[in-house]
Amino acid sequence: MDNIIIGTRGSVLAIWQANFIKDKLKTQFNLDSKLEIIKTTGDKFLDAPLSKIGGKGLFTKEIEEKLLNNEITLAVHSLKDVPINIPSSLTLAAITKREDIRDCFLSNKFSSLESLPKGAKVGTTSLRRAMQLKYIRNDLETLNLRGNVQTRLQKLSNNEFDAIILAKAGVNRLGISNKDIKFITPFESYIIIPAMGQGSLGIECREDCEILDTLKKLNDNKSFIECSLEREFIKYLNGGCQVPIGVNAIYQNDNNINMTAIIGLPNGKKIIKDNVSGSLNDNLALKLFNKVNNNGAKQVLKEALEMVESF
Template identity: 45%
Template sequence: MKKDTIIIGTRSSKLALWQAEYVKGRLEEKYPELTVELKLMTTKGDKILDAPLAKIGGKGLFTKELETDMLAGGIDLAVHSLKDMPTEVPEGLVISAITKRFDPGDAVVSPKYQKFADLPPGAKVGTSSLRRKAQLLQVRPDLNICDLRGNVNTRLQKLEDENFDAIILAVAGLKRLGFGERITDVLPKSTVLPAVGQGALAIETRADDEEIRALIDFLNDEETVQCATAERAFLGRVEGGCQVPVGVYATPAGAGQLQVEAVIASLDGSRLYRDKISGQAADAEKLGRKLADILLGKGGIEIMHELGLLLNRK
């Protein structure tokens, strides 16, 4: 091993720092002689907090600045929430490891009601995700769903300050930051499918940095990689980002099989197309693309066109 110091690039939010510290700790445990440093950075998504994500550009908002610095040699790797990563990685970079997936669920946090089902008609619910909004409105069109931006701590504070009846956050983020006890309910997958890669961390490196890629290979979880491959293939096929109400969730089905379930919904939840398929885990990418074509054929393509997206139907 040639390098004695490596630099991890990370956003400066508490959750991003937890994720980077987790990877740092795993590296230091595996390689005691290695010095691992963190370089904190601010992305466009961190700076613009007064507009919905869908209106300011989608997923690359939380990765571009880190990727630019990595290509320039300023950092050796970047740690991201996999769900924040665009399906296409910039030329010269690669996702070299995906960690074992933590809980991928969506949590309900409410100071007033124990269960999502207990929310009264017209309840004020906060979320920044069109995916969550569309699926929730499909089962509860009466809800008043309001945009909620900011990091986990900020959103929890807004829950109290802005008189929300409930807010929806990722289970993984809450538990990682020690807020697990704030979770009052977890939305069943039958109601809301998670975002692509939700609960997993992605470690991005330069494609030609074989030394760094070899160093972090032990963090790669093959089962999670297969699931994420199917999910990202689905998303890539429908050209979806933060601005598209799309949920997809792949799970191992035993004997080398993979089950993939997905949903495409209209913004108001009035139309929702959902299906699932199973196949060989080795064909994860094909499974994701096939399921995308099924849902697009059922009516999803009309929704995507209405959202003004150009579909790549190669």
């Protein structure tokens, strides 16, 4: 196929991700492609918290419109940004092998969350992260942190924050090290439960895409199983990318899968946390949903959304 165009957001990390897929298309299938940078709603409103912008698909809608109009061939997303429900004529052709799934503490002054002084300012874009941070340390001040990774790191270096929280996958992909930030400390995934799909890339295209079968070959089966379970759980909750839900599936084999989830208020004062284990045929996402729902998960989410305006 000629003129393969990869749609992507314009951040350094998004371009790294798109180039990663571009290189795979070339090295594995001898397919040439080029990138098209597309500005999304989430990129246009950098001063407001994502939770206040509203709507789903803040980082995907405009890219999907280009796909639907046949203006691009495929899109590369951070999978955690991809809404559960995508347009009917589009498909997730592949979910790539996960990078590190964990969230990461970064600071130039303090080595860990525990070492932060009372009332320390911690920057994060995520209600999910804020909820879990406040649950662990309710004295912390969690503040909105928008912008690309470089902007966030600059704000940390300018002492606007005592620490910031980023996805470890992005830190790794951009080669950020202790030469850049003195302390980089990942949270274990059972301490801060990640977002659905964290660490994977989602490759989206039209269902009639000429290279759909080729794109499917970029799928990683283990990551696909884990991320699909996480996305299914979120679908049962009718949640999205900007609500305080963490979920993590760990696949060992078809008979050994563990899923953990957390739902709570942004201030960390109320949380529901549970887990299930079983096999691939056990409908674990539904079982986990039933457990948290029986403990009032939907009511907690309703309260959480009402609190967003004050976050």
